[in-house]
Amino acid sequence: xxxxxxxxxxxxxxxxxxxxxxxxxxxxxxxxxxxxxxxxxxxxxxxxxxxxxxxxxxxxxxxxxxxxxxxxxxxxxxxxxxxxxxxxxxxxxxxxxxxxxxxxxxxxxxxxxxxxxxxxxxxxxxxxxxxxxxxxxxxxxxxxxxxxxxxxxxxxxxxxxxxxxxxxxxxxxxxxxxxxxxxxxxxxxxxxxxxxxxxxxxxxxxxxxxxxxxxxxxxxxxxxxxxxxxxxxxxxxxxxxxxxxxxxxxxxxxxxxxxxxxxxxxxxxxxxxxxxxxxxxxxxxxxxxxxxxxxxxxxxxxxxxxxxxxxxxxxxxxxxxxxxxxxxxxxxxxxxxxxxxxx
Amino acid sequence: xxxxxxxxxxxxxxxxxxxxxxxxxxxxxxxxxxxxxxxxxxxxxxxxxxxxxxxxxxxxxxxxxxxxxxxxxxxxxxxxxxxxxxxxxxxxxxxxxxxxxxxxxxxxxxxxxxxxxxxxxxxx
Numbered sequence: 001x002x003x004x005x006x007x008x009x010x011x012x013x014x015x016x017x018x019x020x021x022x023x024x025x026x027x028x029x030x031x032x033x034x035x036x037x038x039x040x041x042x043x044x045x046x047x048x049x050x051x052x053x054x055x056x057x058x059x060x061x062x063x064x065x066x067x068x069x070x071x072x073x074x075x076x077x078x079x080x081x082x083x084x085x086x087x088x089x090x091x092x093x094x095x096x097x098x099x100x101x102x103x104x105x106x107x108x109x110x111x112x113x114x115x116x117x118x119x120x121x122x123x124x125x126x127x128x129x130x131x132x133x134x135x136x137x138x139x140x141x142x143x144x145x146x147x148x149x150x151x152x153x154x155x156x157x158x159x160x161x162x163x164x165x166x167x168x169x170x171x172x173x174x175x176x177x178x179x180x181x182x183x184x185x186x187x188x189x190x191x192x193x194x195x196x197x198x199x200x201x202x203x204x205x206x207x208x209x210x211x212x213x214x215x216x217x218x219x220x221x222x223x224x225x226x227x228x229x230x231x232x233x234x235x236x237x238x239x240x241x242x243x244x245x246x247x248x249x250x251x252x253x254x255x256x257x258x259x260x261x262x263x264x265x266x267x268x269x270x271x272x273x274x275x276x277x278x279x280x281x282x283x284x285x286x287x288x289x290x291x292x293x294x295x296x297x298x299x300x301x302x303x304x305x306x307x308x309x310x311x312x313x314x315x316x317x318x319x320x321x322x323x324x325x326x327x328x329x330x331x332x333x334x335x336x337x338x339x340x341x342x343x
Numbered sequence: 344x345x346x347x348x349x350x351x352x353x354x355x356x357x358x359x360x361x362x363x364x365x366x367x368x369x370x371x372x373x374x375x376x377x378x379x380x381x382x383x384x385x386x387x388x389x390x391x392x393x394x395x396x397x398x399x400x401x402x403x404x405x406x407x408x409x410x411x412x413x414x415x416x417x418x419x420x421x422x423x424x425x426x427x428x429x430x431x432x433x434x435x436x437x438x439x440x441x442x443x444x445x446x447x448x449x450x451x452x453x454x455x456x457x458x459x460x461x462x463x464x465x466x467x
Binding site: 261288289294297298299300301302303304306307310313314317318319321322324333334335336337338339340341342343 | 373378400417418419421422423424425426427428429443444445446453454455456457458459460461462463464465
């Protein structure tokens with residue numbers, strides 16, 4: 001299935017030239033290469049469709065690193081962008097699946113007219129979202145009793161009576177603004193609790209709306225990405241340097257070999273290794289292996305490492321995988337380590 | 344050590360590989376006396392510059408049958424490598440599917456780890 005696979009049977013890994021990549025894509029009838037947005041030597045994916053393709057077609061998972069500022073715990077609910085391991089970006093680039101884009105330089109300075117258009121479009125979109133919310137709200141308000149309990153009905157009556165009394169005390173009445181601007185969820189104390197419909201007869205001074213603002217730059221008129229289609233090109237442009245040491249080359253080699261065997265890889269820090277190696281999508285399977293990268297056949301290994309890796313692996317229903325990289329032959333050799341169960 | 348009952352079996356290889364003699368002695372005794380392995384013999388593994396021990400591991404109740412295993416002793420203070428581990432495999436005839444590395448420490452603790460060549464899934 002992988003046209004790129006045939007190329008990598010060779011011992012020496014050459015980054016494919018841009019033309020051969022394009023031809024590969026055309027021959028295979030695949031979609032154009034995915035843009036990896038590089039910022040400070042890290043590769044990010046900002047498009048959800050691309051994240052989907054990377055995971056389902058290329059078994060590259062990455063990790064979501066986007067957080068919501070108003071959530072106190074910033075490691076549970078994560079969103080865009082997806083951050084790739086450098087080994088993942090290198091593999092995608094070498095296989096012609098992706099190209100690198102220098103994100104900072106892709107953002108040009110907008111002209112005043114372009115900026116004006118963008119602002120208007122943004123406001124328009126926000127207004128549309130608010131209008132839809134209000135329409136939905138009025139539909140619900142016109143039929144408020146459909147889901148109300150007796151208790152809720154009683155509480156609403158009491159609130160309305162209370163407000164009518166308060167209104168009678170104060171002189172001017174409060175009117176709603178013409179075009180309410182969206183606030184991030186600010187609570188109006190006189191509003192009914194969540195689950196109860198709004199009081200139909202009462203006029204609200206300000207409403208709170210949730211408006212979704214797209215974060216992607218792809219549709220900006222002044223976003224002009226320039227693709228770098230190989231490691232050499234990207235290195236010359238100074239936007240990507242990985243791999244540059246033996247250790248980094250070893251990681252790329254091991255990652256690629258495991259990937260070509262069909263495994264999904266994730267970060268191994270929770271289990272004391274470089275990667276967790278899954279037989280299928282991590283959402284469906286537990287990993288069978290924790291992998292360490294050994295940068296050379298004669299790299300010093302301490303017996304205590306075998307003890308630590310082996311016991312932790314076995315204790316977590318996994319085996320430890322020592323992945324030895326040979327920089328001369330460009331071959332990966334594997335040794336699986338488990339606690340013997342006796343002794 | 345010379346007066347120890349294990350000495351006669353090990354004397355030749357202890358003399359050949361004095362650096363790893365301590366680990367060999369400790370592991371041989373552990374296997375024969377504590378782990379109760381049977382049909383134990385010592386092998387010469389020049390590629391690893393030491394002797395190895397072959398024997399039959401006692402079977403747990405649910406296991407398929409007695410298994411012949413090879414144990415390569417090594418001390419915690421040594422520095423080994425993956426090529427050293429693979430050399431152990433290639434030195435053995437017939438090529439075993441797995442070997443055991445016995446790691447000794449100075450308080451006479453011995454721990455055993457199973458090493459297999461290739462990507463071998465852990466048992467379920």
